[in-house]
Amino acid sequence: MIESDPDDDTPKSPPTSPNSSTRKACYAVLQSWVSKKFMTGCVVLFPVAITFFTTWWFITFVDSFFSPLYARLGINIFGLGFVSSLIFILFVGLFASSWTGSTVFWLGEWFIKKMPFVKHIYSASKQISAAISPDQSTTAFKEVAIIRHPRIGEYAIGFITSSVVLQMNGYEELCSVYVPTNHLYIGDVFLINSEDIIRPNLSIREAIEIIVSVGMTMPQNGFHLKAYTRGNAIETRADLMLSFLSKSSTRR
Template sequence: MSAVRKWLVAGLLVVVPVAITVSVLQWIIGTLDRTLLILPESWQPDRFIGVHIPGLGVLLTLAILLLVGAAASNLVGKKLVTWGDALVARIPVVRSIYSSVKQVSDTLFSPGGNAFRKAVLVQWPRPDVWTIAFVTGSPGGEVSQYLPGDYVSVYVPTTPNPTGGYFVILRKTDCLELKMTVDEALKYVISMGVVVPGAPPLLNR
């Protein structure tokens, strides 16, 4: 029975990651394939090929992103983006949504952004209980006026879904900076502490 249990665990360790990876890829490809719907009906690949080829939407999405990125990187493109931002800023309701989303995306994806560049250990949700958080910046504006001293803004993710979490402002001295990378820290959080950074794989233990 011990041998059967060992084989079963070894099989799960091999099959479960593969099954989850395939499922996630299928969802991503299926979602991006909807990009093909922006093409005219006569240009639809399924129409003139006669067979649905998964992944064409991924290629189209990458092509659109590359074209938009190339256009926005030159002088004319930057002026058009600035003009578009100014136009959206004049539209009520839309401007508040757009500006919030743009600030978050600029922080997360811009090369000079500081979000999720450092993993720290913090006491949460009470003293002597520790968890991993990610530094997102420093408090500013009116908030900083009420916080004398050196504070940092951190994001405390939930497990196993790190897209949900809490925004917390802590003293910098209360945050222990970790040597592990952000990717390693995310794996540690998502796995609920099972995948320990720097530890050997489970099969080798």
């Protein structure tokens, strides 16, 4: 028989009452509810805040080009420099579209490309701007492409930028496919047989939105794909669509 030590001064926790357990349960439920609603508010306000601050920064940045000139003239109207900058950009576009403007810009470009360090910065900047150019003859991204990458059964969205003919035992047409990250200006370039490229019915703008949004704007009904040849097998448009949708649903 074990007897309790009368000199044992170890503190003992008081018995838990039903009211205390109820309060803890209510507190846990309230904490979970508040956390969930708080996160919902953050999710809703985050894109609004990013859009607001980005727009405000853009307006302030563009307005700063002409606002000092108006300030010297004693004209202090917020937004007037922004409107003037937009009008100036429009006139530059009109001038560059003319024969005289294209000649002037060609001479300026020739001069810049003769400068040792500046020519590399200008070339990289021009390639990025050419990707979103409305002029189809100068657009860097010619067509949207879906390629099998990095493993069999996985696909990547890219852009066809150019094509080249490879001469080995015969003629093989290779397409240069640029597969970007969500930064768009960073990615990899692959040379792929033109017959192995899946060409979805997507515009360049829609493909850029899919990449920048990390796939959240992916069409839920699938892509309208063209038939293509891979080896000796020819897959139809419906088979390609079902194959792509099944792979996408499996990853989810």
